[in-house]
Amino acid sequence: MKDEGTNWAETTQKMEKSGGVSIRTTILKKNNMIGLLSLKTAAIGGIICRYDPREPKPAMQVYDDPEKAEEWFIKSLKTSQQNGWRIVYDGLPLHG
Known part of the structure; x- marks a missing residue:
């Protein structure tokens, strides 16, 4: 894992140029709160948001x-x- 000072935008661009990008988005709910956990991977690495x-x-x-x-x-x-978080959605990013 790289430190928090890593330029994530630069890393994302490198991942997209390398091809084979996979994205998984999970929307979570707890009480009246909505949270998000997302994974983006490619051959050169991955990012969790x-x-x-x-x-x-x-x-x-x-x-x-x-x-x-x-x-x-x-x-x-x-x-x-x-x-206590409940999964509301788990899959590809939602567009549109």
Whole structure:
């Protein structure tokens, strides 16, 4: 995992240029709150983005290894469920 100072926009552009990009978006609900956990992977790495309405801004982690990114995404999703979050949507990003 890279540190938080990593330029995520640059990393995203590199991932898209490398081809084979996969995106998974999970919308979560707890009480009256809506959260988001998203995973974007390519051969060169992965990015996990988490939006928690209790935090002032979204959090993002960049990984050099797409398998590690997916592993941590699954762990984060399981932890969220254990903490009372319910999955409302899990799949491709919604457009339109």
